[in-house]
Amino acid sequence: MDGLSENDTLDAATIVEQLRSLVAEGRHEYPRTWMPRASYEDLVADDGREPIHLHESIHYLHRHWNMADSRSCKGIGWGPQAIVQRLLSRIVNGAMSHYFAEEQMFRSHLARSIDAIAYRVDNLNYADQRALLGAVREDLIELARHVEHRLDTREVDR
Amino acid sequence: MANSPAVPSRARLPVVAIVTRHWGQAANEAAAATRLVAGALARHADVAVVQLVENAGATYLDSVFEIHPAAVHGANPRRSALLRAALNGHADAAGPPPAAAELLRRYGGEAPEVEGELNKIAPDAVVLAGVDQPWDVSVLGRPGDGSRPPVLVIPFLDAGRPVPAEIVRLVEHADRIGTIHPDERATLVGLAPGRERDIVPVDLAIGVNRHATADPLAGVAAFGKYVLLIRRFPAGGPRLERSVNAETLPTILDGLSVAEVDGETWRICDDHNTAVLPVNPSGVNFARLVARARATIDVRPPGPVGTMAIESMLLGVPAVVPDGSAAKAHVAAANGGLWYRNIGELFDAVRVLVRTPIGAVLARQGRAYTQTRHGDIDDFVARMAALVLGHRPAAPPHGEAGRGV
Numbered sequence: 001m002d003g004l005s006e007n008d009t010l011d012a013a014t015i016v017e018q019l020r021s022l023v024a025e026g027r028h029e030y031p032r033t034w035m036p037r038a039s040y041e042d043l044v045a046d047d048g049r050e051p052i053h054l055h056e057s058i059h060y061l062h063r064h065w066n067m068a069d070s071r072s073c074k075g076i077g078w079g080p081q082a083i084v085q086r087l088l089s090r091i092v093n094g095a096m097s098h099y100f101a102e103e104q105m106f107r108s109h110l111a112r113s114i115d116a117i118a119y120r121v122d123n124l125n126y127a128d129q130r131a132l133l134g135a136v137r138e139d140l141i142e143l144a145r146h147v148e149h150r151l152d153t154r155e156v157d158r
Numbered sequence: 159m160a161n162s163p164a165v166p167s168r169a170r171l172p173v174v175a176i177v178t179r180h181w182g183q184a185a186n187e188a189a190a191a192t193r194l195v196a197g198a199l200a201r202h203a204d205v206a207v208v209q210l211v212e213n214a215g216a217t218y219l220d221s222v223f224e225i226h227p228a229a230v231h232g233a234n235p236r237r238s239a240l241l242r243a244a245l246n247g248h249a250d251a252a253g254p255p256p257a258a259a260e261l262l263r264r265y266g267g268e269a270p271e272v273e274g275e276l277n278k279i280a281p282d283a284v285v286l287a288g289v290d291q292p293w294d295v296s297v298l299g300r301p302g303d304g305s306r307p308p309v310l311v312i313p314f315l316d317a318g319r320p321v322p323a324e325i326v327r328l329v330e331h332a333d334r335i336g337t338i339h340p341d342e343r344a345t346l347v348g349l350a351p352g353r354e355r356d357i358v359p360v361d362l363a364i365g366v367n368r369h370a371t372a373d374p375l376a377g378v379a380a381f382g383k384y385v386l387l388i389r390r391f392p393a394g395g396p397r398l399e400r401s402v403n404a405e406t407l408p409t410i411l412d413g414l415s416v417a418e419v420d421g422e423t424w425r426i427c428d429d430h431n432t433a434v435l436p437v438n439p440s441g442v443n444f445a446r447l448v449a450r451a452r453a454t455i456d457v458r459p460p461g462p463v464g465t466m467a468i469e470s471m472l473l474g475v476p477a478v479v480p481d482g483s484a485a486k487a488h489v490a491a492a493n494g495g496l497w498y499r500n501i502g503e504l505f506d507a508v509r510v511l512v513r514t515p516i517g518a519v520l521a522r523q524g525r526a527y528t529q530t531r532h533g534d535i536d537d538f539v540a541r542m543a544a545l546v547l548g549h550r551p552a553a554p555p556h557g558e559a560g561r562g563v
Binding site for chain 2: 005008009010011012013015016019020022023137138140141144147
């Protein structure tokens, strides 16, 4: 931004998206509850429920399920301790390779399953609210009909 | 008379009929835009306006326009407004539920006299301004029907709102559809596939008094640099209660002042002082206030045209506008400002514009775009003549530029 000159060209949509992504990362400073107009979808998006798939522990799971690097302990340098570490590592990895492969596979399936469950729960969570708002909308239409009927009746009475 | 040299004989001008609810002094964008279109057409045609009103009266003259009031019977505008507000969240492409669409149609009333007025006017071209046309438009025929006058529809669709069901009926009978903002064009292209060539941007020309903008308003200079918050303009226009105002905004602007236009009350604030500006709340004074601002912030209910955003960009001032509005469509197309969904995004956008060089770049881009598309009134007049009358006149036959606008 510092190197920007007045002759450069900018895409406003990109700037808006970048500002929104900063907010999504949690670096916002202001209250963000006021909406420019009433909208049912906005109510869904702004009702304070945090989607489960955005939970911190699921992010941690995604970053750490693959532990292949931790298995290859190669030691540092050529001192006696490093040589012994490498030797032990080769023995343990050779003896336990089948177990480690199974466990790696298990972790990957576990991460995928938890992810899928989180998305499914989020979908159900919001589907429930969307259905509720749809019902409210239908009720409003029904109410409009009822009010119209009452107004017509009153007009006839007069 | 035939030998009188003082009155040159004039060939009969074509007659254009505009059928609309959007006419008169109401402070809404659609009425102002309809008048702009009528003014442009009046350079090359006699313009008659069939105005859809509650109580019809006699034909009268409004400037150069002949007004034919046509009564709308059985309309229930309040019920219609209530139901539309209830349906705001129903942003389906398919439109509102059938029961609601039927109710809306009934609340719109009927205007059977329009056909008679059009017969009286015998127009060479018809413009239907606004999607609210409670009369039998099928009497106009369809495109390609014999020698019927060409029909232009300017629907004034609100961006981000449900598309009214009536639009389909209007598009079927229109030769051309004029769009006010880029999102409206995208919506209509989706509704009428295969008719992309008939859907044409109107690109309204907005006149700005550049001489007047050279002088700042009295009392403003003492407050230094400022951003302009638009809560209501023109006076009598729509306004929403917002938590953001001229007193809360300076707290996040690090020494920048905030000018606020709220109908007839104009004021300017910094961290410690507030001054009410003793000015006539006119369009010229508004442009003078805009021209000196670092950015304009529009927190009014979104309108179907986005005039303020265009004016701000024409004056080289980046605009901050609500997302999902006509103004946002213009700002995004011009890359001349930023948009917000909530108060936090509004603050973020304003801070970026006033604290970084982004504001200057967006200002330049916005001005270049709007000067090309919205800054040339003569070009707008020629384009409207081509769009409605089917020809591009070489020179205007009468009047000075912008007659009647």
